[in-house]
Amino acid sequence: AWPRSDLDDILARTETGLADDLLPVEIFNDSAVFQAEVERIFGRSWVFVAHESEIPNPGDFVQRRIGLDPVIVTRDGEGGINVLSNYCRHRGTQVCQTDQGNSRFFKCNYHGWTYANTGELVGTPFLRRAYGEPLDGKEWGLLRAPRVDSRHGFVFASLSADVEPLGDYLGGAGWMLDALVGLHPDGMRVAGPPDRYQVKANWKTAAENFAGDIYHVPNLHGSMQEIGIAGGLDAGGEFGRPYEFGNGHAFMGIAWTTAVHPGFEFWGYPPEIKDHFDLSGLDEMQVHVVTHDGPIVGTIFPNLSFYRGIAMDGSGLSSVITSFRQWQPVGPGELEVWSWQFVWTFQDEQSALQDAVIGQMQFGSAGVAEQDDTVAWEGAPRAAASPWARRERMMFHFQQGNKSEVDQSPDLTWKGPGIRRLTGFGEHNQLHFYRHWLRVMQARDHSAEGDR
Ligand code: FES
Ligand code: FE
Numbered sequence: 001a002w003p004r005s006d007l008d009d010i011l012a013r014t015e016t017g018l019a020d021d022l023l024p025v026e027i028f029n030d031s032a033v034f035q036a037e038v039e040r041i042f043g044r045s046w047v048f049v050a051h052e053s054e055i056p057n058p059g060d061f062v063q064r065r066i067g068l069d070p071v072i073v074t075r076d077g078e079g080g081i082n083v084l085s086n087y088c089r090h091r092g093t094q095v096c097q098t099d100q101g102n103s104r105f106f107k108c109n110y111h112g113w114t115y116a117n118t119g120e121l122v123g124t125p126f127l128r129r130a131y132g133e134p135l136d137g138k139e140w141g142l143l144r145a146p147r148v149d150s151r152h153g154f155v156f157a158s159l160s161a162d163v164e165p166l167g168d169y170l171g172g173a174g175w176m177l178d179a180l181v182g183l184h185p186d187g188m189r190v191a192g193p194p195d196r197y198q199v200k201a202n203w204k205t206a207a208e209n210f211a212g213d214i215y216h217v218p219n220l221h222g223s224m225q226e227i228g229i230a231g232g233l234d235a236g237g238e239f240g241r242p243y244e245f246g247n248g249h250a251f252m253g254i255a256w257t258t259a260v261h262p263g264f265e266f267w268g269y270p271p272e273i274k275d276h277f278d279l280s281g282l283d284e285m286q287v288h289v290v291t292h293d294g295p296i297v298g299t300i301f302p303n304l305s306f307y308r309g310i311a312m313d314g315s316g317l318s319s320v321i322t323s324f325r326q327w328q329p330v331g332p333g334e335l336e337v338w339s340w341q342f343v344w345t346f347q348d349e350q351s352a353l354q355d356a357v358i359g360q361m362q363f364g365s366a367g368v369a370e371q372d373d374t375v376a377w378e379g380a381p382r383a384a385a386s387p388w389a390r391r392e393r394m395m396f397h398f399q400q401g402n403k404s405e406v407d408q409s410p411d412l413t414w415k416g417p418g419i420r421r422l423t424g425f426g427e428h429n430q431l432h433f434y435r436h437w438l439r440v441m442q443a444r445d446h447s448a449e450g451d452r
Helices: 007-019 031-042 127-131 166-170 172-181 203-210 222-226 233-239 284-292 349-363 368-377 379-385 387-391 428-442
Strands: 022-024 047-051 060-066 069-075 081-085 100-102 105-107 114-116 121-123 147-151 154-158 188-190 195-199 240-244 250-254 295-300 304-312 318-331 334-344 395-397
Touching: 007 022, 007 031, 007 428, 031 318, 031 428, 047 060, 047 069, 069 154, 081 147, 081 154, 105 121, 147 166, 147 172, 166 172, 172 284, 172 295, 203 295, 203 304, 203 318, 203 334, 203 368, 203 428, 222 233, 222 368, 233 240, 233 250, 240 428, 250 428, 304 349, 318 349, 334 349, 334 368, 349 368, 368 379, 379 387
Parallel strands: none
Antiparallel strands: 022 395, 047 154, 060 069, 060 100, 069 081, 105 114, 114 121, 147 154, 188 334, 195 334, 240 250, 250 295, 295 304, 304 318, 318 334
């Protein structure tokens, strides 16, 4: 059994802690907290479900998750995208048992009720003798996510109708997403299905890390530098350029053209890629960011993260890889990592494959960087489950910067959205993530819980 706090008490202690840039350990492994996260965060926020390049053709579908609920994301005959609950309306059996495919129908393997890929119930075995007349296909269709929208091919869904428009929700993070995949009008596509693997870590630790924890890089990933597949890891603090975008979203850029050399534009993309770039769709500040200060990581609240950087395969081949990953909550101290490699739509097969393979070697389930991180992340849930740590009311330290000799104040010359800072030192992005987390957890309108 997982430890369980009194929810109001732990949220009150989180609020007090955050006023001092501290966090109580319990939030990283607690069933009351986790259950509230599933209801209040995953049940009520825009959550990424798929990239449109995963379901390009009518009938295509992928099986995904929103919080703990399995959903089917389908492309119907009209080209529309549907996000459907994967629970049969008869007894709840999962009507789709595969991760991806192409089908106009989903037939439940229990009694055989059959649903169209728009969710409508279209078939019931032994109809006349069992039911007399057809059941209302809409009334008895699969539940549908009431809000579905996409940005640059990234499909998000909300299980609550009562959310702000996706564009407003993403805010500056949407602006950054546009810049990241808008280096060419055709954008990016997935290189294949996501790698998936479970880690005994809390989903927030992963999201927080990708929001801008550049501090761990020289230490935790130091061995990558020792074996010659990474370099300059020490420079992150000095050349880090954090972006804080509201709603818990945050990215960490690097001042590449200052840190490496003035010609190191666009993350150091090689000429055969860079020559295709067409920035005509980007505004002035987006062009500035992608040219000089591009993010290496970022998190869109709650659980979609981004990575872009040079990766090497040890034989001298290198690529600038782009990976999106999703931190799927599984339990209070357990998470499933889903990791997609992305490539440019204009790339030929050979070049796309090289990037995807190198990306996989670094950020796949057996990837060198991935192994470093996930092992480190397993500490927090153990501390959070420890009766000793709980009794001592152990807090985690997020005060980096309170007495720093480095100026961490917002960059007043920044003309883009959100806040930018001029150093990688500090934990502003992580605090921003947790302050938003707390706001959502404390929001008063929990209508779904009203009748419990
Ligand atoms: Fe699906 Fe009975 S549970 S048809
Ligand atoms: Fe890392």
